[in-house]
Amino acid sequence: EVQLVESGGVVVQPGGSLRLSCSASGFTFDDYAMHWVRQAPGKGLEWVSLISWDGGSTYYADSVKGRFTISRDNSRNSLYLQMNSLRAEDTALYYCAKDPSRHHYGSGTYYKNWGQGTLVTVSS
Amino acid sequence: SYEVTQPPSVSVSPGQTASISCSGDKLGNKYVYWYQQKPGQSPVLVIYEDNKRPSGIPERFSGSNSGNTATLTISGTQAMDEADYYCQAWDSSTYVVFGGGTKLTVL
Numbered sequence: 001e002v003q004l005v006e007s008g009g010v011v012v013q014p015g016g017s018l019r020l021s022c023s024a025s026g027f028t029f030d031d032y033a034m035h036w037v038r039q040a041p042g043k044g045l046e047w048v049s050l051i052s053w054d055g056g057s058t059y060y061a062d063s064v065k066g067r068f069t070i071s072r073d074n075s076r077n078s079l080y081l082q083m084n085s086l087r088a089e090d091t092a093l094y095y096c097a098k099d100p101s102r103h104h105y106g107s108g109t110y111y112k113n114w115g116q117g118t119l120v121t122v123s124s
Numbered sequence: 125s126y127e128v129t130q131p132p133s134v135s136v137s138p139g140q141t142a143s144i145s146c147s148g149d150k151l152g153n154k155y156v157y158w159y160q161q162k163p164g165q166s167p168v169l170v171i172y173e174d175n176k177r178p179s180g181i182p183e184r185f186s187g188s189n190s191g192n193t194a195t196l197t198i199s200g201t202q203a204m205d206e207a208d209y210y211c212q213a214w215d216s217s218t219y220v221v222f223g224g225g226t227k228l229t230v231l
Contacts, residue, residue, distance in 0.1 A: 035220065045159070045167065045210050047220035059219050062125065095166065107214045110157040112178065114166040 002026040002113040004096050009118030016086050020118055022079040022096030030054070030074035033099035036081050037111070038092035048094070049081065053103055064090075086122045093117040126215035130223035135231055142198040144226045146211030149192060156194040157212045158187060160205075161225075167210065171196060198228075206230045 008020040022034070036048040049070040050059040058070050069082040079096050097111040128148035136142035146156060156174050159167035169178050171187035174194065184199045198205055211223040 037220075044208075044225040045161075045212075045222040047222060050219060061219075106216075107155055108173075109214050109220060110155075110169065110172050110212060111159070111167070112169050112172075116166060 002098060004098065004113060004115035006094060006096050006115045006118035009094060009120045011121045011123060012086055013124050014087060014122055016122070018083045018086065018120060020081040020083065020094055020096075020120070022115060024077045024079065024096075024098070027098070028102075029072075029077040031102045033105040033109075034070075034072060034079045035097045035099065035109075035111070036070060036079075037095045037097055038090075039095070039117070040089070040092040043092075046092075050099075050105060050109075051079070052105065083120070086120075088122050091120060091122045093119050126213075126218040126221050128211055128213055128221055128223045130209075130211060130226045132224070133227045133229065135229045136198075136201045137231055138203060139200055142201045142205070142228055142230075144196045144198075144209050144211075144228065146194040146196070146223050147192055148213065148221075151192050151194055151213065152190045154189075154213045154215070156187065156189045158185075158196045159210045159212065160207045161210065162207045170209075201228075201230055203230050 003025045005023045035050045051070045067085045071080045095117045098113045099105045158171035160170045161167040170181050170185050174189040175187040186197045188195050208225045210225045
């Protein structure tokens with residue numbers, strides 16, 4: 001059974017930094033691209049970032065480009081999101097999610113497996 | 125950047141058919157996915173690749189996609205179907221795109 005467990009969410013001041021982690025199990029982690037998706041309180045889903053199965057390619061939403069960095073450690077079955085220069089509008093529940101196809105992402109990207117999310121609050 | 129648009133809310137009577145639209149430029153050329161999210165829960169995939177149901181999703185959920193509009197249809201809507209619904213697609217320049225979500229109310 002696929003399990004995704006996010007952690008690292010806390011209250012942080014504007015301009016601060018934070019690193020989120022996602023621990024994955026139940027599948028061969030280094031075969032799959034991984035994503036971060038967020039949801040601000042009372043708002044809709046927003047895709048944040050994608051990393052290929054080998055970490056060689058990364059993609060970002062315009063709203064976080066230049067501030068956030070996605071990475072992975074395949075030896076630890078872990079996904080990370082380094083968040084810098086945080087803003088109030090980054091306040092959200094952050095989910096990690098698995099791409100459904102081995103060694104692929106793109107038109108067939110969707111999310112069958114979600115974690116429970118970790119809450120990031122940016123406030124002074 | 126590519127965008128998809130959903131109505132903020134849809135209402136339906138129990139037992140009737142609910143239709144939730146998702147619109148975007150040439151959306152019919154892309155695969156569309158639908159998620160259901162109930163309060164306090166993570167999203168659940170209910171339709172993938174326009175019209176396929178994952179295992180465990182009731183047959184009353186169906187999808188279609190043509191032209192500029194994709195539609196999620198819930199036949200014989202039940203009170204348990206009351207939730208937020210999101211469409212999602214992939215665009216080569218914007219990558220993963222979600223609609224703004226539709227709140228389905230079963231009156």
